[in-house]
Every structure is written in structure tokens, then in C-alpha cells.
Amino acid sequence: MTFDQLGLSEPLLQAITAAGYTEPTPIQSQAIPSVLSMNDVTGIAQTGTGKTAAFVLPMIDRLASGRSRARMPRSLVIAPTRELAAQVAENFEKYGVNHKLTMALLIGGVSFGDQDKALMQGVDVLIATPGRLIDQFERGKLLLTGVEMLVIDEADRMLDMGFIPDIERICKLLPPRRQTLLFSATMPPEIAKLAAQFQNDPKRIEASRPAQTADTISQYVVQLKSNDHKARRTALRRVIESCDVKNGIVFCNRKTEVDIVAKSLTKHGQDAAPIHGDLPQSYRTQTLEKFRSGDLKLLVASDVAARGLDIPDVGHVFNYSPPPNSDDYVHRIGRTGRAGRSGESFTLVCPEDEKLWDAVKKRVQKEIEVYTLDGLDDEIAELQPPSRSSSRSRSGRSDRSTNNNKRGNSEQTKSNRSRKSDDRQGDFLPPAPSGPVVGLGDHVPAFLQKSV
Ligand code: AMP
Numbered sequence: 001m002t003f004d005q006l007g008l009s010e011p012l013l014q015a016i017t018a019a020g021y022t023e024p025t026p027i028q029s030q031a032i033p034s035v036l037s038m039n040d041v042t043g044i045a046q047t048g049t050g051k052t053a054a055f056v057l058p059m060i061d062r063l064a065s066g067r068s069r070a071r072m073p074r075s076l077v078i079a080p081t082r083e084l085a086a087q088v089a090e091n092f093e094k095y096g097v098n099h100k101l102t103m104a105l106l107i108g109g110v111s112f113g114d115q116d117k118a119l120m121q122g123v124d125v126l127i128a129t130p131g132r133l134i135d136q137f138e139r140g141k142l143l144l145t146g147v148e149m150l151v152i153d154e155a156d157r158m159l160d161m162g163f164i165p166d167i168e169r170i171c172k173l174l175p176p177r178r179q180t181l182l183f184s185a186t187m188p189p190e191i192a193k194l195a196a197q198f199q200n201d202p203k204r205i206e207a208s209r210p211a212q213t214a215d216t217i218s219q220y221v222v223q224l225k226s227n228d229h230k231a232r233r234t235a236l237r238r239v240i241e242s243c244d245v246k247n248g249i250v251f252c253n254r255k256t257e258v259d260i261v262a263k264s265l266t267k268h269g270q271d272a273a274p275i276h277g278d279l280p281q282s283y284r285t286q287t288l289e290k291f292r293s294g295d296l297k298l299l300v301a302s303d304v305a306a307r308g309l310d311i312p313d314v315g316h317v318f319n320y321s322p323p324p325n326s327d328d329y330v331h332r333i334g335r336t337g338r339a340g341r342s343g344e345s346f347t348l349v350c351p352e353d354e355k356l357w358d359a360v361k362k363r364v365q366k367e368i369e370v371y372t373l374d375g376l377d378d379e380i381a382e383l384q385p386p387s388r389s390s391s392r393s394r395s396g397r398s399d400r401s402t403n404n405n406k407r408g409n410s411e412q413t414k415s416n417r418s419r420k421s422d423d424r425q426g427d428f429l430p431p432a433p434s435g436p437v438v439g440l441g442d443h444v445p446a447f448l449q450k451s452v
Pocket of ligand 1: 051052
């Protein structure tokens, strides 16, 4: 199939050729004709499938005729994160070069002043995160009664982020006669309910089975015996050092972990930077740009920050721990192995992660190879604080002489010799206390010893 069979206009076809695309992806060839014929569409598609163009291209043609009015956008795209919203805006700019559509981006972290000005001038396309959209509506800067097309992008992520009530509220502010497109990587019941409530007989399009991992990704698990974060950070470094990493994303479950891991990697000589929702927008944009252009090797990210980011050709994905939601595992490792390229993913699994890891294995339905690093167990054992009954020396190694070289039990094991260095200066746990432990006993304060 070619783009000119989809019913798109000539100026748009020229923009597509200029973007270098020769044929539509499956989600594009299915969605574009439906959107052009004004149907509602429910698209089940992960990022990387070309789903953004699947709605941006036909929207541009749909909006080509008609005029915008002050404060009354003609179409609305709601995205869960600022980065994803900015990415949709980039797509509009790229494909809309031959059209004269106006656009505004309403995201947090950008001054209200510029956004107010754009809204006052009237826009054809408004791209927004839910919170900022509601803020602007409540400030009286926006009327949603002129919206002819609504796109809810990454709906399952909206659910995870607690945005569904906001989405419901926004939908109720829109005119009932409109076209609604909803895209989601998975279709949990809450999203199916949202679709049923706000879409009219939608055409359901599935680009690939939900939660499927690409065969181009070699997946490995690194099993650790300790739950200690210092051990995790050491293991992460060793894994990174053992691979030939051109660029990669390290995923963490918490924003605080993102900061700590990025700092630790940097201290140990890796080129790494954090990205998560609490960082200033300018820093996030700059970091992403550096990563995209190849000036930054490792992006340490939270799921929310990384979701939907269009970063082509990532060679490696490292999971600092398995994600709380097994769908996110698919999203995370889907950052590599794109467009037929090969990629590798490594997941650190500590004893406390076993439940999460079981859920991931159940979800991907694939054998995940065990990855061992010679000497890692020894090194981690060395990091453990000494027990009180033994000597306080950090170099006491008597009880762990046998666990070097334990490799997973089968030919399903990938092994790799790590360079063993002893530079641990970047770790963050405070040193073990050295003086006597003070508790109650001789130290019970007098007022506590008074009889009642
Ligand atoms: P998305 O799934 O929208 O995040 O898109 C993933 C990547 O695919 C982006 O880098 C797009 O620029 C690219 N892309 C979109 N459509 C096509 C196409 N028809 N052919 C090749 N690449 C595409």
C-alpha cells in the first residue's frame, strides 16, 4: 500500500515524501481512511508503530478548510505528558508545512502569557495535557464548544496517571457532535468504558497485539541476591560496562531513584542524565535533545517521563527494577529493537521484585535469558554492611568464597565477564555506625522511670 491510496491531499503527500516515508505503517493504512471519512476510531497501538501520524495526517486534511476563532480551538489533542504533547506538536509542524494551520501547545512549565496570546488569536489545533487544559478553561481563556475533533492519546497512560476524571470532565465540555479518536497501547476495562461513553460507534483498529514484545529485542534478567540499592546500582554499572552501549535508557520506578541512579552512574564515569516530571521543563527538553542527537549516552527515566517519547534507534534498555505494571515492561523495552533493528534489554531482579517479575514473565510469555556477570555476587557481598556479631571490617570476606561464578542453571544463561573494579565512591548509603549502639537501659531518661 502507498500513501496516495489513502485519500490524503496532494500538499500532505508532498510533506510525507519530504519526511522520507515511503509507505504507511499498518495503523496508518487502517486509521487514515476512517478518520478522513469522519468515523470515530479506537486505535490499539504502541508508540513506535507510527500512530501519531495516523491521526495527525488526516486531521490536517480535515482542518484544511474552515477558520479558527478566538479562544475556540477547532480540534483538541490531549496527551498525558508534556513531552508527548510536544512531540505531537512537532508532528503537526512536520506534516503541516504545506498548510496554514495554527496550533497552540498547552503544557505545564510554559508561561501562561504566551499560551493566552496564542489562544486569543484562535487556533486550529490545540494540544494539551489535561491539567493545563482545565486550568486555562477555568481561567476563562478557552471555550471548547468549537471542537470538531478530539484525540485522546496514550489513554492507558492517562489512566495510570489518574487523569480519567479530568478526561471525562473535558469530554463533557465539548460539543456532542464531534469526531473522537482514542489511542491506547492496551485496553483495560476503564479505557473501554471511556471509549464506550464518549465515542460513537468507533472503528476498532489494532496495530499489533497489546503487550507484545518484538522479536528483535534480546531480553535478559540479572538476578540479584540482595535487596540493597547499593547492590542494585553496582549491578547496573557492571551490566552497562559489560555491554557495548552506544545509547540506552535506564528505567526506574521512582523519581527519587531516577535522580540517585543518574548521579551514581555519572560519578562512576558514565555519561548519564535524569529525566522525570519534577525536573524543570527547560532541563527536560535540553536533556532529551542531547540524547536524541547522540550527545548523551544514558537517559535515566521514569516511565511517565519516557512514555511516548520518540527516540529512534536506542540500542539498550536497562530496568533498574521491574515496573509495577507489567504493561510498562513492554513499553520500556519497546524503546529498543525498533523498525527491525536489534536491541537488548536487561532487567535487575532482587528477591523483593519476584512478584513483579512473575507478572512480567506472564505478560511477555517468553523465556527470558539469565545474564550473569562473573564476580558480581562477590562484589555485592562486599558491599553489605558487616553483621554486628562479626568484625566491623568492610573487607571481611570469609562467608562468601563460594558464590563467584554461579551461573543460571541452564544453557538459557548468557554470561559475561565483568571488569571488576573497586571504585564505589558514588554510592549513597551512609557508612555503618562505628560507636556503641545507644538504646534504653542505662540511658532510659529519668522521667520514664518514675512510677505512675
Ligand atoms: P510514533 O509511533 O508515532 O511514535 O512513531 C514512531 C516513529 O515512526 C517516528 O519517528 C515517526 O517519525 C516514524 N514514522 C511514522 N510513520 C512512518 C512511516 N510511514 N514510515 C516510516 N517511519 C514512520
